[in-house]
Amino acid sequence: MVAPSVARPRSLPRFSGLAWRRARWGYVFIAPWIAGFLAFTLIPMIATFVFTFTNINLAQAEPVRFVGLKNYETLLNDKQTWTSLGITFKFAALALPVAVILPLLVALLLHSRHLVGSGAFRILFFLPYVVPFVATVFIWGGMLNPETGWINYALEAVGVANPPGWLEDPGWVYPGLMLIGVWGIGAGIIVYLAGLKGIPTDLYEAARIDGAGPWQSLRHITIPMLTPVIFYTIVLSVVEVLQYFLVPLVLQEGTGEPGGSTMFYNLYLYKNFFTFQNMSYGATLAWLLFLISLIITLVLFGTARRWVYYAGEAR
Amino acid sequence: MTAFSVAGRGLVGRRARSASGSRPPRERGDGAKSFLLTLIAVLAVAAFLSPMLRSMSYSLKSLEQITQAHSPLYPADPVTFQYQGEDLTILNVPLPDGTMRQLALFEAGRRRSAFIDPQNPSAPPIEWQGSWRTLDPVWQFAPHWENFGEVWDLIDYPRLLFNTIAIAVISTIGTLLSCTLVAYGFARFRFPGRGLLFTLLIATIFLPAAVTIIPTYTVFQKMGWVGTWLPLLVPAFFANAYDVFLMRQYFMTIPTEMDEAAAIDGAGPFRTLISVVLPQAWPVIVAVAVFHLVYSWNDFFGPLLYTAGKVDLQTVALGLQRFNGIYYREPGLVQAGTLMTLVIPVVAFLLTQRFFTRGIVITGVDK
Numbered sequence: 286m287v288a289p290s291v292a293r294p295r296s297l298p299r300f301s302g303l304a305w306r307r308a309r310w311g312y313v314f315i316a317p318w319i320a321g322f323l324a325f326t327l328i329p330m331i332a333t334f335v336f337t338f339t340n341i342n343l344a345q346a347e348p349v350r351f352v353g354l355k356n357y358e359t360l361l362n363d364k365q366t367w368t369s370l371g372i373t374f375k376f377a378a379l380a381l382p383v384a385v386i387l388p389l390l391v392a393l394l395l396h397s398r399h400l401v402g403s404g405a406f407r408i409l410f411f412l413p414y415v416v417p418f419v420a421t422v423f424i425w426g427g428m429l430n431p432e433t434g435w436i437n438y439a440l441e442a443v444g445v446a447n448p449p450g451w452l453e454d455p456g457w458v459y460p461g462l463m464l465i466g467v468w469g470i471g472a473g474i475i476v477y478l479a480g481l482k483g484i485p486t487d488l489y490e491a492a493r494i495d496g497a498g499p500w501q502s503l504r505h506i507t508i509p510m511l512t513p514v515i516f517y518t519i520v521l522s523v524v525e526v527l528q529y530f531l532v533p534l535v536l537q538e539g540t541g542e543p544g545g546s547t548m549f550y551n552l553y554l555y556k557n558f559f560t561f562q563n564m565s566y567g568a569t570l571a572w573l574l575f576l577i578s579l580i581i582t583l584v585l586f587g588t589a590r591r592w593v594y595y596a597g598e599a600r
Numbered sequence: 601m602t603a604f605s606v607a608g609r610g611l612v613g614r615r616a617r618s619a620s621g622s623r624p625p626r627e628r629g630d631g632a633k634s635f636l637l638t639l640i641a642v643l644a645v646a647a648f649l650s651p652m653l654r655s656m657s658y659s660l661k662s663l664e665q666i667t668q669a670h671s672p673l674y675p676a677d678p679v680t681f682q683y684q685g686e687d688l689t690i691l692n693v694p695l696p697d698g699t700m701r702q703l704a705l706f707e708a709g710r711r712r713s714a715f716i717d718p719q720n721p722s723a724p725p726i727e728w729q730g731s732w733r734t735l736d737p738v739w740q741f742a743p744h745w746e747n748f749g750e751v752w753d754l755i756d757y758p759r760l761l762f763n764t765i766a767i768a769v770i771s772t773i774g775t776l777l778s779c780t781l782v783a784y785g786f787a788r789f790r791f792p793g794r795g796l797l798f799t800l801l802i803a804t805i806f807l808p809a810a811v812t813i814i815p816t817y818t819v820f821q822k823m824g825w826v827g828t829w830l831p832l833l834v835p836a837f838f839a840n841a842y843d844v845f846l847m848r849q850y851f852m853t854i855p856t857e858m859d860e861a862a863a864i865d866g867a868g869p870f871r872t873l874i875s876v877v878l879p880q881a882w883p884v885i886v887a888v889a890v891f892h893l894v895y896s897w898n899d900f901f902g903p904l905l906y907t908a909g910k911v912d913l914q915t916v917a918l919g920l921q922r923f924n925g926i927y928y929r930e931p932g933l934v935q936a937g938t939l940m941t942l943v944i945p946v947v948a949f950l951l952t953q954r955f956f957t958r959g960i961v962i963t964g965v966d967k
Contacts, residue, residue, distance in 0.1 A: 307789055310869045314785025317778040318801065321838025325816060326804055332815035343821060394641055399633045402641075408953055409645045413652070415949040417898040419917045420942040423924060423934055427658060428651040433666075433931075435654050435673075467648070472960050479961040520806065528808050531900060535921055551810060558814050559905065568814045575811040582806055 336568035343562035356569040365553060366570065373550040377526045380463050384522040385515065388473030393507075395474065396481045407478070414471030422535045425465040426452065436464075452536060455546040462547075465532055473518055480514035481507070512593045520585055527578050530555060550574060659936035660743040666932055668737075676739035680704075681718045688716065691735040693728055708732050747936040751923070755937060759912065760919040767832050767903075767915060768896040774836035775843055775892045776885065782839040783847030784873050788859065804841045817905060829913060831906045832899075836892075842963055843888045849962045850884035851877060887959035890952045894945045916941045
């Protein structure tokens with residue numbers, strides 16, 4: 286009863302009666318997502334933008350009205366916003382290289398033919414990825430405890446006289462948070478490993494015949510062939526790190542301690558909309574965050590042509 | 601030449617892909633290299649998982665041990681000695697002749713104390729000069745399993761467990777139903793705007809949640825849904841980008857010949873999905889189910905937003921946070937509670953790790 290869609294000539298995207306009937310089924314099947322996209326993504330996005338021009342505050346009984354650019358004025362004069370943005374960027378500068386490079390190093394190790402028991406190591410390195418995030422925070426909170434944590438025990442054992450206060454010290458809190466984040470590298474390792482597996486062996490053989498050593502193979506074959514995976518990891522990590530706030534929320538109950546150093550941008554946003562129920566200002570902060578991630582993502586995609594290698598054609 | 605058959609074998613199932621070639625013969629000196637590399641991996645994984653080990657150890661420690669400086673890293677109790685119907689603590693006592701002996705504290709004093717030698721209890725007590733408080737007790741391995749039982753009751757774990765499982769199961773059913781339909785639509789039908797819609801779907805992966813959460817929360821609040829499970833369950837029935845992408849990629853690898861045969865036999869699109877496509881797609885169904893179960897189990901922000909203040913509706917993750925807020929002075933109990941929240945997702949992963957990692961590969965690499 287139905288003509289298979291493959292039979293249609295590719296160059297003519299015109300739809301005959303039969304194909305239309307089939308196309309309609311396509312819409313029927315994707316309808317749940319369309320509805321969800323409208324209800325939970327597109328309309329809320331527009332609403333967020335509209336909110337920025339209002340005074341919606343669920344904690345106050347004031348009638349809702351448009352206030353023009355008042356929220357943007359507040360935004361510009363709100364020192365905490367810019368401090369928090371600075372904190373987020375500072376942490377990103379520290380955490381991003383780790384998030385991109387560390388899983389690659391582990392994947393290279395796991396991929397080596399000299400490694401015995403690679404499968405078991407892969408499972409063990411991935412394992413913390415499925416640990417609930419709250420559990421991760423409490424496990425690492427203990428590990429980083431200045432008095433009773435094993436990290437400082439280890440540092441004392443190798444002769445460090447004054448080991449850092451980690452999460453209690455504004456100067457050490459970012460490296461501490463970064464260490465907690467290291468438990469999330471599992472997915473990155475798996476993706477890099479799959480990328481490594483996809484590199485054709487004959488490239489290495491050809492390189493070896495030409496006299497290339499392992500370092501040169503890594504530099505001129507492995508890394509360039511992995512650039513699509515590296516690119517994907519960078520983009521996702523950037524989007525993620527810009528939204529970072531749950532760990533300090535649980536660790537310091539969202540107080541921003543020590544000394545305001547963990548009042549990340551998204552934490553400040555969360556406090557505005559959830560704790561203070563100030564939806565309009567929260568929306569303004571959210572819109573700024575969205576613009577920042579959009580610009581960074583677009584810039585990243587713009588640079589991709591220069592350094593990301595796609596075998597054959599782009600998909 | 602590098603072999604591709606060792607690493608990532610699980611990604612393509614038990615059989616290594618023939619295209620990757622066989623493992624090259626080991627060369628001279630490979631033994632030393634293997635040893636060195638494996639040693640590095642063992643050390644790295646030990647460091648990587650050491651926080652888990654500390655948590656396990658703490659979960660079995662008594663509060664008495666935790667508050668004592670210089671107590672061992674493993675769970676232990678001070679050793680005692682029964683003497684004339686009393687339990688005496690055994691301490692490591694440095695004697696004037698330079699030896700260290702394990703003696704039972706008989707008379708505790710600030711300047712001088714008296715000890716009994718457990719080896720020779722009938723001998724007169726040994727006098728010792730100095731404060732007994734400076735002495736370390738002798739420890740003996742003793743796991744305090746009762747910590748887990750205590751947390752179980754204090755946190756009302758059965759209630760949390762029920763809530764978490766109920767939310768995870770219902771939202772997983774919703775995800776499977778909706779994502780199967782949407783993925784089938786994208787994989788098997790040509791319709792105007794398909795490319796654009798699919799790009800939009802993928803783009804939502806990169807969208808910061810903050811830009812949609814405020815109006816969504818506001819509307820849920822106005823509808824009276826805040827303080828119920830509905831905001832955690834209903835959206836799952838409207839598909840999500842990750843799982844749709846994963847399923848669509850898998851569906852596209854299933855040949856369409858059988859679809860066509862079914863169509864000729866008069867099967868409609870629904871019939872074809874259920875009796876032709878789905879029976880061949882169970883690996884991806886398992887992957888999505890486990891993904892979503894683990895995701896829902898570990899979700900913190902959703903339950904935080906929508907069940908704040910409603911203790912009876914909360915999940916294990918929130919229960920743990922609340923517990924830590926009350927019992928933070930008893931790290932042994934907090935770590936026991938922590939392990940109780942992670943055991944189920946970890947076991948679920950270990951049982952299904954082949955599907956799990958394959959799913960990550962498909963969503964991570966194919967784009």
